[in-house]
Amino acid sequence: xxxxxxxxxxxxxxxxxxxxxxxxxxxxxxxxxxxxxxxxxxxxxxxxxxxxxxxxxxxxxxxxxxxxxxxxxxxxxxxxxxxxxxxxxxxxxxxxxxxxxxxxxxxxxxxxxxxxxxxxxxxxxxxxxxxxxxxxxxxxxxxxxxxxxxxxxxxxxxxxxxxxxxxxxxxxxxxxxxxxxxxxxxxxxxxxxxxxxxxxxxxxxxxxxxxxxxxxxxxxxxxxxxxxxxxxxxxxxxxxxxxxxxxxxxxxxxxxxxxxxxxxxxxxxxxxxxxxxxx
Amino acid sequence: xxxxxxxxxxxxxxxxxxxxxxxxxxxxxxxxxxxxxxxxxxxxxxxxxxxxxxxxxxxxxxxxxxxxxxxxxxxxxxxxxxxxxxxxxxxxxxxxxxxxxxxxxxxxxxxxxxxxxxxxxxxxxxxxxxxxxxxxxxxxxxxxxxxxxxxxxxxxxxxxxxxxxxxxxxxxxxxxxxxxxxxxxxxxxxxxxxxxxxxxxxxxxxxxxxxxxxxxxxxxxxxxxxxxxxxxxxxxxxxxxxxxxxxxxxxxxxxxxxxxxxxxxxxxxxxxxxxxxxxxxxxxxxxxxxxxxxxxxxxxxxxxxxxxxxxx
Numbered sequence: 001x002x003x004x005x006x007x008x009x010x011x012x013x014x015x016x017x018x019x020x021x022x023x024x025x026x027x028x029x030x031x032x033x034x035x036x037x038x039x040x041x042x043x044x045x046x047x048x049x050x051x052x053x054x055x056x057x058x059x060x061x062x063x064x065x066x067x068x069x070x071x072x073x074x075x076x077x078x079x080x081x082x083x084x085x086x087x088x089x090x091x092x093x094x095x096x097x098x099x100x101x102x103x104x105x106x107x108x109x110x111x112x113x114x115x116x117x118x119x120x121x122x123x124x125x126x127x128x129x130x131x132x133x134x135x136x137x138x139x140x141x142x143x144x145x146x147x148x149x150x151x152x153x154x155x156x157x158x159x160x161x162x163x164x165x166x167x168x169x170x171x172x173x174x175x176x177x178x179x180x181x182x183x184x185x186x187x188x189x190x191x192x193x194x195x196x197x198x199x200x201x202x203x204x205x206x207x208x209x210x211x212x213x214x215x216x217x218x219x220x221x222x223x224x225x226x227x228x229x230x231x232x233x234x235x236x237x238x239x240x241x242x243x244x245x246x247x248x249x250x251x252x253x254x255x256x257x258x259x260x261x262x263x264x265x266x267x268x269x270x271x272x273x274x275x276x277x278x279x
Numbered sequence: 280x281x282x283x284x285x286x287x288x289x290x291x292x293x294x295x296x297x298x299x300x301x302x303x304x305x306x307x308x309x310x311x312x313x314x315x316x317x318x319x320x321x322x323x324x325x326x327x328x329x330x331x332x333x334x335x336x337x338x339x340x341x342x343x344x345x346x347x348x349x350x351x352x353x354x355x356x357x358x359x360x361x362x363x364x365x366x367x368x369x370x371x372x373x374x375x376x377x378x379x380x381x382x383x384x385x386x387x388x389x390x391x392x393x394x395x396x397x398x399x400x401x402x403x404x405x406x407x408x409x410x411x412x413x414x415x416x417x418x419x420x421x422x423x424x425x426x427x428x429x430x431x432x433x434x435x436x437x438x439x440x441x442x443x444x445x446x447x448x449x450x451x452x453x454x455x456x457x458x459x460x461x462x463x464x465x466x467x468x469x470x471x472x473x474x475x476x477x478x479x480x481x482x483x484x485x486x487x488x489x490x491x492x493x494x495x496x497x498x499x500x501x502x503x504x505x506x507x508x509x510x511x512x513x514x515x516x517x518x519x520x521x522x523x524x525x526x527x528x529x530x531x532x533x534x535x536x537x538x539x540x541x542x543x544x545x546x547x548x549x550x551x552x553x554x555x556x557x558x559x560x561x562x563x564x565x566x567x568x569x570x571x572x573x574x575x576x577x578x579x580x581x582x583x584x585x586x587x588x589x590x591x
Binding site: 016017018019023024027028030031034035038039098099102103104106107109110111112113114275 | 348349350370371373374376378380382383384385386387388389393397398400401402403404424440444
């Protein structure tokens with residue numbers, strides 16, 4: 001009796017249209033912004049830690065680098081690069097690992113939300129946090145430490161180095177989240193990794209004073225190139241002579257960060273999971 | 280091998296898929312490495328019914344449900360959920376489902392109302408979020424952040440998130456685990472009001488009284504197979520099973536299993552001048568038949584494994 005009847009189509013006839021992709025993107029963006037800015041730990045860790053470091057380093061290590069440039073001016077580039085790393089790589093790796101282990105991702109995967117909306121929400125979150133960090137650091141630098149703001153076309157370099165660096169680190173962070181068992185283990189591995197990167201990439205010390213082999217290790221990862229690109233923005237061109245190549249190497253900065261974007265994207269596509277591995 | 284009550288309304292291996300069923304499963308197989316979690320399962324869940332899947336941990340309940348929800352692939356058999364293969368899982372198909380996972384959601388910084396509204400924004404024709412909060416009894420907690428909810432409140436939020444999309448088919452995987460008795464009663468009345476709205480529900484539970492109170496039909500799953508499907512009162516031949524009459528006579532507890540308990544008690548009444556001391560007339564509880572059934576399932580499974588090794 002039932003075999004001759006054609007199988008009923010899922011949602012035949014009177015199905016209302018799905019909500020527009022744009023409206024779901026907006027909804028996810030609002031969710032991600034609230035999730036970040038309402039969580040004390042993430043705000044303190046990601047936003048206030050760079051601010052604190054700038055305040056302390058700016059007050060303590062205010063020596064002259066030559067050419068009338070203070071170390072604080074040098075540190076400005078490094079701490080902004082480290083801030084972007086925190087807002088993107090550390091933030092994504094920890095938050096997505098947490099959301100995977102607590103079932104948030106699995107829950108979302110069971111809804112008609114387009115999966116791209118999840119990533120759009122995360123990108124909006126990273127953008128907002130990155131802009132917030134940069135604005136706050138610049139404000140403190142200018143008001144308390146007399147930092148010279150970039151001028152003219154330096155702003156453009158500032159923008160593309162930040163954007164490209166944030167993109168590469170976001171993708172890498174999403175990929176790293178899949179390696180961790182849960183949010184806590186992600187934090188326990190990514191935080192020391194980021195700290196070591198900061199030490200060897202010319203954030204806390206002048207890159208030229210770091211042993212060569214450490215420079216070589218740092219040159220594999222994006223942070224060194226972000227800091228170098230940002231130094232070209234904040235330091236006079238005469239100080240380019242202190243860089244490993246004797247120039248700012250902006251072409252290579254763009255190339256390495258772009259390669260990391262591609263590698264990060266491939267890793268994301270290969271490794272991203274909506275559920276815990278154990279399930 | 281199967282008792283008459285089990286055959287009623289239950290597809291047999293090789294039957295065609297039922298196109299009118301909310302869920303139709305034939306010969307479902309799922310393996311994890313060497314372990315066969317689901318081993319040839321056939322089941323139809325009709326539109327508008329509440330179906331409870333019972334079984335011990337590791338019997339294949341959650342695996343079966345998650346294959347229907349589209350979370351897991353399968354190694355064999357056919358599955359249709361609302362007419363579509365869950366492995367294809369389009370957005371339009373998912374828009375008709377509501378899923379309450381066993382694990383529940385995480386520690387969100389969003390308020391209860393914000394979460395339900397965000398969830399509603401993914402669906403083509405959502406229910407009013409405030410009405411849904413009223414329905415699950417969270418109106419007073421609407422402004423509270425989800426991470427500050429108690430376990431039972433969080434579970435009710437999970438249900439709110441599951442139903443705000445206005446699902447045709449609702450999956451509830453152990454929805455009341457961790458509830459106190461009062462919260463469970465409240466939850467049951469919520470489920471009944473959803474049924475009255477015409478929602479089909481697939482419920483997995485450890486609580487037999489829950490299955491008995493809510494389900495139109497119950498399926499017992501043991502070692503990846505359906506041991507039986509029946510209305511709760513008929514499971515395991517319960518309605519026709521001999522009654523057990525217990526009383527005290529001459530200082531000792533006496534027991535008699537009888538198919539005619541009324542006649543037996545009438546006889547007893549004649550032997551005693553007044554009340555029959557400590558008289559109890561009982562049918563096997565759902566728990567009795569359930570425990571017997573999963574016990575048989577385990578033995579059958581062990582025998583099958585042993586046989587398999589002999590032939591190899």
